[in-house]
Amino acid sequence: MPVLTLRAARIPVVALTAGALLTGCAGMGGGSSGDKTIRVLMVNNPQMVDLQKLTKKYFTKETGITVKFTMMPENEVRDKISQDFANQARQYDVATISNFEVPFYAKNGWLMPLDGYAAKDKAFDQKDVLPSMRQSLTAEDGKLYAEPFYGESSFLMYRKDVLAEKHLKMPERPTWQQVADIAAKVDGSRKGMNGICLRGLPGWGELMAPLTTVVNTFGGTWFTKDWKAQLDSPEFTKATKFYVDLVRKHGEAGAAQSGFAECLNNLTQGKSAMWYDATSAAGSLEAAKSPVKGKIGYVQAPVEKTDSSGWLYTWAWGVQKASRHPDNAWKFISWASSKKYEDLVGKNFGWANVPAGKRSSTYSNPDYRDTAGSFSEETRKAILSAKPRDPGVQPRPTIGIQFVDIPEFADLGTKVAQEISAAIAGKQSVESALKKSQQLAEKVGEEYR
Amino acid sequence: MSNPTTAVSVSGERPPTAAPTPARRPVAQRNRAREWATRAPLLPALIFLIVVTQLPFVATLVISLFDWNSFRPDRRAFAGLENYKTVLSDEALRESIVTTVLLTASVVIVSVVLGLLLALLLDRKFRGRGLVRTMLIAPFLLVPVASALLWKHALYNPEYGLFNGVLNWLGGPQPEWLTDTPLIAVEASLIWQWTPFMMLILLAGLQSRPLDMIEAARLDGAGAWQIFRFLTLPHLRRYLELGTLLGSIYIVQNFDAVFTMTRGGLDTANLPYTIYETFYNAHEYGLASAAGVVVVIGTIIIATFALRVVSSLFREEASRA
Numbered sequence A: 001m002p003v004l005t006l007r008a009a010r011i012p013v014v015a016l017t018a019g020a021l022l023t024g025c026a027g028m029g030g031g032s033s034g035d036k037t038i039r040v041l042m043v044n045n046p047q048m049v050d051l052q053k054l055t056k057k058y059f060t061k062e063t064g065i066t067v068k069f070t071m072m073p074e075n076e077v078r079d080k081i082s083q084d085f086a087n088q089a090r091q092y093d094v095a096t097i098s099n100f101e102v103p104f105y106a107k108n109g110w111l112m113p114l115d116g117y118a119a120k121d122k123a124f125d126q127k128d129v130l131p132s133m134r135q136s137l138t139a140e141d142g143k144l145y146a147e148p149f150y151g152e153s154s155f156l157m158y159r160k161d162v163l164a165e166k167h168l169k170m171p172e173r174p175t176w177q178q179v180a181d182i183a184a185k186v187d188g189s190r191k192g193m194n195g196i197c198l199r200g201l202p203g204w205g206e207l208m209a210p211l212t213t214v215v216n217t218f219g220g221t222w223f224t225k226d227w228k229a230q231l232d233s234p235e236f237t238k239a240t241k242f243y244v245d246l247v248r249k250h251g252e253a254g255a256a257q258s259g260f261a262e263c264l265n266n267l268t269q270g271k272s273a274m275w276y277d278a279t280s281a282a283g284s285l286e287a288a289k290s291p292v293k294g295k296i297g298y299v300q301a302p303v304e305k306t307d308s309s310g311w312l313y314t315w316a317w318g319v320q321k322a323s324r325h326p327d328n329a330w331k332f333i334s335w336a337s338s339k340k341y342e343d344l345v346g347k348n349f350g351w352a353n354v355p356a357g358k359r360s361s362t363y364s365n366p367d368y369r370d371t372a373g374s375f376s377e378e379t380r381k382a383i384l385s386a387k388p389r390d391p392g393v394q395p396r397p398t399i400g401i402q403f404v405d406i407p408e409f410a411d412l413g414t415k416v417a418q419e420i421s422a423a424i425a426g427k428q429s430v431e432s433a434l435k436k437s438q439q440l441a442e443k444v445g446e447e448y449r
Numbered sequence B: 001m002s003n004p005t006t007a008v009s010v011s012g013e014r015p016p017t018a019a020p021t022p023a024r025r026p027v028a029q030r031n032r033a034r035e036w037a038t039r040a041p042l043l044p045a046l047i048f049l050i051v052v053t054q055l056p057f058v059a060t061l062v063i064s065l066f067d068w069n070s071f072r073p074d075r076r077a078f079a080g081l082e083n084y085k086t087v088l089s090d091e092a093l094r095e096s097i098v099t100t101v102l103l104t105a106s107v108v109i110v111s112v113v114l115g116l117l118l119a120l121l122l123d124r125k126f127r128g129r130g131l132v133r134t135m136l137i138a139p140f141l142l143v144p145v146a147s148a149l150l151w152k153h154a155l156y157n158p159e160y161g162l163f164n165g166v167l168n169w170l171g172g173p174q175p176e177w178l179t180d181t182p183l184i185a186v187e188a189s190l191i192w193q194w195t196p197f198m199m200l201i202l203l204a205g206l207q208s209r210p211l212d213m214i215e216a217a218r219l220d221g222a223g224a225w226q227i228f229r230f231l232t233l234p235h236l237r238r239y240l241e242l243g244t245l246l247g248s249i250y251i252v253q254n255f256d257a258v259f260t261m262t263r264g265g266l267d268t269a270n271l272p273y274t275i276y277e278t279f280y281n282a283h284e285y286g287l288a289s290a291a292g293v294v295v296v297i298g299t300i301i302i303a304t305f306a307l308r309v310v311s312s313l314f315r316e317e318a319s320r321a
Helices: A046-063 A074-086 A102-107 A113-118 A129-135 A158-163 A177-184 A209-219 A234-250 A259-266 A281-286 A327-338 A339-349 A367-387 A408-425 A431-446 B025-062 B082-089 B092-120 B129-141 B144-156 B162-169 B182-207 B211-219 B224-252 B256-261 B271-281 B284-319
Strands: A035-044 A066-072 A093-096 A148-153 A154-159 A274-278 A296-300 A313-319
Touching: A035 A046, A035 A074, A035 A327, A035 B025, A046 A066, A046 A148, A046 A327, A046 A339, A066 A074, A074 A093, A074 B271, A093 A102, A093 A327, A102 A313, A129 B224, A148 A327, A148 A367, A154 A158, A154 A177, A154 A209, A154 A281, A154 A367, A158 A177, A158 A296, A177 A234, A177 A274, A209 A234, A209 A408, A234 A313, A234 A408, A234 A431, A259 A274, A259 A281, A274 A281, A274 B082, A281 A296, A296 A367, A313 A408, A327 A339, A339 A367, A408 A431, A408 B271, B025 B284, B082 B092, B082 B284, B092 B129, B092 B182, B092 B271, B129 B182, B129 B224, B144 B162, B144 B182, B182 B256, B211 B224, B224 B284, B256 B271, B271 B284
Parallel strands: A035 A066, A035 A093
Antiparallel strands: A093 A313, A148 A313, A154 A274, A154 A296
């Protein structure tokens, strides 16, 4: 339970009956504890846990800068960051923000531009950072506002042995139609094995992510350049129908409640022959104890009308504009996102745990390639070919592939996902799901026109 | 997680009307000083209680009057009762109210009935009773989110869950529990968690029965059913009330089951989950606070009402017995 201080009415104190969340700024003021301390707020993913373990031993020892970490789950971290950064309360100097937040955080004037630091810091080697990553962390004003810690795209994973048994060959660059045909043929080829696992769990970061990439490549979009909602357009409908039909016919059972975690389980347990999802999933599938280790093949995300369709997501370091220790904050970022740090993780925790997906050099590192050989090249290709400014066949109002880059999208995407999830469950038709969704999207679009 | 708002009195009692103050005697001065001397040590605790329970609620009330999205701090403005209008007219929120009522009522009623049956069984003496009791209490000791995860993955999952595994082994059908009957599936997991709680309360009630009366009834030729109907049940009245009330308050607030199992999909979003979405996804602080306030008011009304109904029912019972 956070400490409550009544420090002016700006401090939000929100008591909720919802499992009783009691949120408040702990109003510690920050910055009072000497010049050699920075505060970092980050999401509690495994890569961040490793970072916390290594910081004291290496970073603090080298630089004398103490780093105080706060870790939270994704939703909570987003909320905490928006509170602290919106008020420029300086409780934290650095925070993990994703490429979803960077553009509008920058627009709100909450972030410090990092171009100057990156240019001066030769050892950091800004050019080594993958171009699509750089682009997705650059705001409308052309300035860079965050440095990636690790990144991912999406690709298609399939059981090589299962396809071989059926004498099927996965094309180098499959179309969605080809994938659907293969799914139909391998469905039930082994006892209890379905053709393909696709997310159906409601959430803008669950079902909506893979589905939006399908919509993009089928020629659909959420909004036109001038914010007209397009959810009931023929292209959007066709893509959604395709996705819903595929998962209903040849997908996993219980698809409406299956997210990333459930599909990962299905693959490792040999219950699914294919899976279209995050490139970061491969690390788990190829882990030492995984029963499907070495049996999985990887190809680029399936396409229809575009050249590539993989998404782009990254957890990156942003610096609060009002931070009192910007120089030390950069020193920390420069270390955490460096090549050197990747080596540290490789030596301490194993190469599979390296925060990859952000630098070209990672993919030419022989140690890393030995561990991640089977999927590393496809991952690199997927991230390189992602075009966050032009993910579809028409111009977009915002940057972003699997999301529309506006704060309202988290809520809108989740509500739309709930409708489509109900269609996957067979509780309503795709048309009726999209009709309701279109109304929601129109409301949001009107605010931007 | 504790709820800062449950401190609001929800007992069905009317507040006692102030007793007429006795005429003050000069001695009263000294008496009052002594009274305050005895109260003083308790004051810090009282102030602390007010600070940690009532102030956040007041803050919520204030925030609920603002149009406030945390991603757009520049647009924050006083909105009066606008948020409450939105809450009461928003279809998703209205649906979640219905869902909450359904979920709470069914879970409480079924848990009480099952809990009563189990308590009656455990009230008898048999070998290994202690062990059985401990095993029956276990579900209640599980962390709610762990229980929800267990149900979602280990039991319900149609691909690798226990239920379908057993059905498959028996050659039965393979239902998709969470897709076909989403709300019932969520309710089942909650019933499993809350039955032991009801059982414990009712068992305590059963073990405090005056046995001589039952003995007397038996001598007068009363059967087992009559003893249960006219002696045990009236005696259990207060315990049933307590179980129903506590259960309702806790289950109205249940968040973990819906969040973990269905993410609010397929019309299973209850109020706490909808508020969570409003707060964490939409970042609408004002709207979420208004919804929270509405839930608190609703809970108080329902709890008060439920208590009165239950009490009056039993009063009739008692007068007829």
